[in-house]
Amino acid sequence: MPNKYVDFVSDEHLTNCISELYTKYLNAKASYTKTDFNKNKVDVFKMLFDKKFNNLDDEDLIEKEISRQVDRTIVNAIGDFHENILNGVDGYSKVPAGIDIKSDDNKVFIELKNKHNTVKGEDNKSIFTKLKGEIDKNPDSKAYFARILDKKSTNKQWSFSHKKTEYTNENVLIISGDQLYKIITGKDNSLFELYQNLPQAIDDFLATIPDDQKSDNVESTAMKEFTADIGKSNRSIIDEIAFSNYNYYLGFDEL
Numbered sequence: 001m002p003n004k005y006v007d008f009v010s011d012e013h014l015t016n017c018i019s020e021l022y023t024k025y026l027n028a029k030a031s032y033t034k035t036d037f038n039k040n041k042v043d044v045f046k047m048l049f050d051k052k053f054n055n056l057d058d059e060d061l062i063e064k065e066i067s068r069q070v071d072r073t074i075v076n077a078i079g080d081f082h083e084n085i086l087n088g089v090d091g092y093s094k095v096p097a098g099i100d101i102k103s104d105d106n107k108v109f110i111e112l113k114n115k116h117n118t119v120k121g122e123d124n125k126s127i128f129t130k131l132k133g134e135i136d137k138n139p140d141s142k143a144y145f146a147r148i149l150d151k152k153s154t155n156k157q158w159s160f161s162h163k164k165t166e167y168t169n170e171n172v173l174i175i176s177g178d179q180l181y182k183i184i185t186g187k188d189n190s191l192f193e194l195y196q197n198l199p200q201a202i203d204d205f206l207a208t209i210p211d212d213q214k215s216d217n218v219e220s221t222a223m224k225e226f227t228a229d230i231g232k233s234n235r236s237i238i239d240e241i242a243f244s245n246y247n248y249y250l251g252f253d254e255l
Contacts, residue, residue, distance in 0.1 A: 005197040005198075006197055008193075009085060011201075014085065020081070022205070024077040028070045028077070030221060032066060032070055034222045041245055042241055047065065047241070061238070062241075079112060082148050086110075098130075107140065108141065108144070108184075109131060110144045110180065113145075113146070113147050114147070115148070122162070128158065131143035135172065141171065143171060143172050144183075145172070146174075146177065148176075148177035152176065153176050155176070157170055158174035243255040
């Protein structure tokens with residue numbers, strides 16, 4: 001029986017990858033606390049403008065800010081999703097630690113990030129050193145630093161300079177998401193195929209989740225804490241956030 005979604009991994013594997021990502025969404029939101037929310041000092045003036053200009057009530061305003069902050073965690077989880085998908089392709093398997101993706105014959109080694117702008121400087125050096133170590137141990141292999149979301153379609157030798165030291169090797173390459181999927185699956189448009197069919201796969205997965213367990217019905221720990229605090233202080237949510245962040249500022253202690 002042919003696959004329903006994509007032809008380079010099984011429907012079961014794709015669904016499992018979606019399920020794992022969904023759990024990370026739930027956990028990131030549910031475990032997000034008031035302390036996390038206030039950690040980087042919230043711009044309460046921006047919140048006032050957002051509330052008025054976008055006609056938001058206090059709860060919607062805070063939920064949007066929580067979603068924005070939690071999104072940083074989710075970006076990393078999306079990278080894990082692609083890693084899990086590709087480790088389900090025939091000839092590839094997940095390794096316990098170290099390299100993100102490798103072929104079973106030890107000919108291909110991949111370090112994967114979700115976005116092109118998340119790694120700089122010293123991190124580039126660490127990734128290059130790790131990849132070069134793999135090809136040194138495995139003659140005739142190639143190692144790739146992959147960025148799923150890149151500025152252009154890329155598959156070329158990775159060369160860069162860091163602290164006046166040049167890093168380059170003909171078998172260490174830098175590659176974009178589309179080219180990575182092509183190499184691993186053997187299909188030119190496999191990333192696009194995933195993009196086209198992912199909405200239906202997500203819908204089918206969500207249809208198995210009870211409504212009260214869906215992410216839009218899961219309240220964050222931060223929201224529960226804010227609700228409890230305003231019940232005690234009689235402050236609005238925005239005033240509670242302003243007081244929590246800036247009670248040491250002149251006048252803010254009056255909140």
